[in-house]
Amino acid sequence: MISRRDFLQASMAASALVGASGFGNWGKLAAQQTLSQNDLLDFDTYGNVSLIHVTDIHAQLKPIYFREPEVNLGVGSNKGAVPHITGADFRKAYGIDDGSSSHYALTYNDFSALAQGYGKMGGMDRVSTVVNSIRAARPDALLLDGGDTWHGSYTCYHTEGQDVVNVMNMLKPDAMTFHWEFTLGSGRVRDIVNELPFAALGQNIFDSEWDEPAEDFAPYKFFERGGVKVAVIGQAFPYMPIANPGWMFPEYSFGIRDQRMQEMVDEVRAAGAELVVCLSHNGFDVDKAMAGRVTGIDVILAGHTHDALPEPVIVGDTIIIASGSNGKFVSRVDLDVRDGKMMGFRHKLIPIFSDVIEPDAEVTAVIDEQRAPFEAELSEVLGRTADDTTLYRRGNFNGSWDDLICDALIQEREADIAMSPGVRWGPSILPGQDITREDLWNVTSMTYPNAYRTEMTGEFIHTIMEDVADNLFNEDPYYQQGGDMVRVGGMGYRIDINKPIGERVSNLTLLKTGEAIDPSKTYMVAGWASVNEGTEGPPIWDVVENYIKRIGTVSVAPNTSVDVAGA
Amino acid sequence: MSFTRRDTLRLAIGSAVAAAIPFKVMADVDADVAAFTGGAEIGEGGITLVAPEIAENGNTVPIEVDAPGAVAILVLATGNPTPAVGTFNFGPLAGAQQASTRIRLAGTQDVLAIAQMADGTFVQARQEVKVTIGGCGG
Numbered sequence: 292m293i294s295r296r297d298f299l300q301a302s303m304a305a306s307a308l309v310g311a312s313g314f315g316n317w318g319k320l321a322a323q324q325t326l327s328q329n330d331l332l333d334f335d336t337y338g339n340v341s342l343i344h345v346t347d348i349h350a351q352l353k354p355i356y357f358r359e360p361e362v363n364l365g366v367g368s369n370k371g372a373v374p375h376i377t378g379a380d381f382r383k384a385y386g387i388d389d390g391s392s393s394h395y396a397l398t399y400n401d402f403s404a405l406a407q408g409y410g411k412m413g414g415m416d417r418v419s420t421v422v423n424s425i426r427a428a429r430p431d432a433l434l435l436d437g438g439d440t441w442h443g444s445y446t447c448y449h450t451e452g453q454d455v456v457n458v459m460n461m462l463k464p465d466a467m468t469f470h471w472e473f474t475l476g477s478g479r480v481r482d483i484v485n486e487l488p489f490a491a492l493g494q495n496i497f498d499s500e501w502d503e504p505a506e507d508f509a510p511y512k513f514f515e516r517g518g519v520k521v522a523v524i525g526q527a528f529p530y531m532p533i534a535n536p537g538w539m540f541p542e543y544s545f546g547i548r549d550q551r552m553q554e555m556v557d558e559v560r561a562a563g564a565e566l567v568v569c570l571s572h573n574g575f576d577v578d579k580a581m582a583g584r585v586t587g588i589d590v591i592l593a594g595h596t597h598d599a600l601p602e603p604v605i606v607g608d609t610i611i612i613a614s615g616s617n618g619k620f621v622s623r624v625d626l627d628v629r630d631g632k633m634m635g636f637r638h639k640l641i642p643i644f645s646d647v648i649e650p651d652a653e654v655t656a657v658i659d660e661q662r663a664p665f666e667a668e669l670s671e672v673l674g675r676t677a678d679d680t681t682l683y684r685r686g687n688f689n690g691s692w693d694d695l696i697c698d699a700l701i702q703e704r705e706a707d708i709a710m711s712p713g714v715r716w717g718p719s720i721l722p723g724q725d726i727t728r729e730d731l732w733n734v735t736s737m738t739y740p741n742a743y744r745t746e747m748t749g750e751f752i753h754t755i756m757e758d759v760a761d762n763l764f765n766e767d768p769y770y771q772q773g774g775d776m777v778r779v780g781g782m783g784y785r786i787d788i789n790k791p792i793g794e795r796v797s798n799l800t801l802l803k804t805g806e807a808i809d810p811s812k813t814y815m816v817a818g819w820a821s822v823n824e825g826t827e828g829p830p831i832w833d834v835v836e837n838y839i840k841r842i843g844t845v846s847v848a849p850n851t852s853v854d855v856a857g858a
Numbered sequence: 859m860s861f862t863r864r865d866t867l868r869l870a871i872g873s874a875v876a877a878a879i880p881f882k883v884m885a886d887v888d889a890d891v892a893a894f895t896g897g898a899e900i901g902e903g904g905i906t907l908v909a910p911e912i913a914e915n916g917n918t919v920p921i922e923v924d925a926p927g928a929v930a931i932l933v934l935a936t937g938n939p940t941p942a943v944g945t946f947n948f949g950p951l952a953g954a955q956q957a958s959t960r961i962r963l964a965g966t967q968d969v970l971a972i973a974q975m976a977d978g979t980f981v982q983a984r985q986e987v988k989v990t991i992g993g994c995g996g
Binding site for chain 2 (some may be wrong): 501537762
């Protein structure tokens with residue numbers, strides 16, 4: 292176990308590094324127009340093992356804009372705790388200067404203005420450059436992919452994930468775990484996994500019929516790195532058949548299964564593991580809770596909730612690393628492992644500024660090769676954003692992308708109320724920018740896109756809102772599914788996030804009449820992304836494409852219809 | 859986020875039933891516990907109940923109970939119209955005092971397991987299992 296002193300030294304070293312190499316300095320560097328690849332990659336190699344973490348790429352092979360959340364509320368013991376701080380509070384917590392590149396990369400304020408200066412982020416060819424640079428310093432660094440990789444774009448949908456698989460294979464990951472991959476269907480997932488040149492891990496992926504560990508996914512894998520025996524244990528998204536359509540992968544069962552996690556940790560320790568890494572898709576709060584229950588994990592590489600944190604969060608003897616989403620960041624974690632113990636760490640969240648980091652030409656070529664057959668469809672311009680409108684999604688209650696999608700559902704499908712799923716993926720569009728078909732698919736692409744139209748009673752609408760709110764705001768993280776609140780169009784409501792299920796959501800109001808929603812009355816509701824088999828309706832991207840083409844210029848007014856209490 | 863008419867109906871019926879019976883159910887749970895323990899004090903520890911935090915399918919929820927040294931384990935689904943799930947009895951030749959099964963849960967509720975130990979004392983473990991509509995993942 293690591294003593295508090297070891298950790299203090301490590302974190303002081305990390306702070307010193309932050310001061311020396313990047314975080315606080317990027318603003319000044321950028322102001323001097325000297326933000327360089329060397330500054331971004333500068334790292335004083337430490338210890339004997341390096342981990343490289345990428346997660347939640349959502350098939351974004353090319354650089355994108357991605358606005359971080361304005362509202363990201365924690366409840367219970369996580370109220371006001373990392374990662375549930377945003378904007379100025381976030382910058383203050385990490386000593387980030389206003390207007391700096393870190394301000395742009397990690398917080399939402401002045402997003403569109405800063406985006407003009409700092410440009411797009413991500414791109415797997417840039418990520419490859421970063422990975423190569425780390426491997427130049429530490430040739431046997433482990434590259435670990437937290438999943439949500441083979442989902443989220445036009446080309447990913449049309450190639451059933453093959454485009455992303457081909458590109459990621461160029462980066463040579465060592466292991467991966469899963470979430471949205473399963474929405475390709477279990478047959479397709481197995482086909483890809485059987486061909487993967489790296490480990491597909493998930494200690495919590497079970498055979499649903501026998502409730503036994505599934506044979507297709509190993510719980511862990513051992514690596515010998517820097518003379519250290521490293522065990523990487525996979526943890527897939529626990530609530531796959533609940534949050535996503537279980538009928539697409541009926542052979543599999545998931546769950547947190549922390550008892551088995553403990554068994555696996557004990558098993559790898561008994562087999563000589565000196566460093567235990569959990570490659571997780573639990574979501575940050577669940578990882579924090581799990582780190583308090585399972586002993587013996589040194590590092591949790593956290594995914595799912597798309598948080599990007601400049602410093603690890605420490606729970607007991609476990610450090611938790613959060614590496615953002617959509618290819619915006621790569622985490623590098625150097626570890627000093629001696630005498631079978633993690634003695635210290637050095638960490639850097641590397642922002643992928645696409646105009647600063649040189650693309651790896653070989654990977655660019657492979658990306659372009661995947662896109663070539665679809666180039667005409669991808670690049671078709673559907674409309675453009677007005678000068679007052681940034682399209683973004685992230686945030687607990689609403690995003691302008693979803694407001695647009697809900698407007699499209701109400702108009703095109705003649706509904707009173709629209710519902711759009713509270714997913715956290717989907718890049719942003721700046722004011723006055725063309726909206727291409729690719730952009731629209733980046734926020735809608737999925738294998739269950741049908742836009743349904745159905746009657747619901749006011750009471751049932753309330754039940755849905757309460758159910759989803761509890762998946763987000765239950766005080767016990769183990770009962771949270773990740774994701775954000777269901778987005779609603781045509782209806783306003785009040786939510787008190789600290790109340791129990793059944794009492795959070797009130798004041799449901801039909802916006803077009805200003806009348807209260809009547810529990811016994813029936814309303815026409817349009818939505819998409821139903822987890823139920825056999826849902827009928829046109830794919831959501833067709834609905835929204837028609838709407839954007841019809842209105843031409845998209846202007847989305849600020850959403851004032853959700854009244855949040857208890858924040 | 860959509861529901862077929864059948865799902866809607868099922869859910870509506872489920873909640874109507876749940877709303878109508880809690881008083882009776884609580885009485886049933888108390889009666890079942892009293893019948894099993896004879897009113898004895900119930901301690902904690904020495905019994906493990908494994909159940910999912912959120913059920914993937916409320917109609918078939920895998921659970922496991924383990925109480926080394928127990929002679930019997932009572933399992934109750936405290937929110938079901940009929941809470942009694944079953945009692946597992948272990949004879950002196952039983953290699954382990956452990957059982958697993960699948961149970962049906964009418965809605966979000968606590969699953970309760972009480973073990974009678976060889977010395978006649980009782981211990982319990984309880985876990986909430988959430989039965990949710992589900993829908994929107996990150």
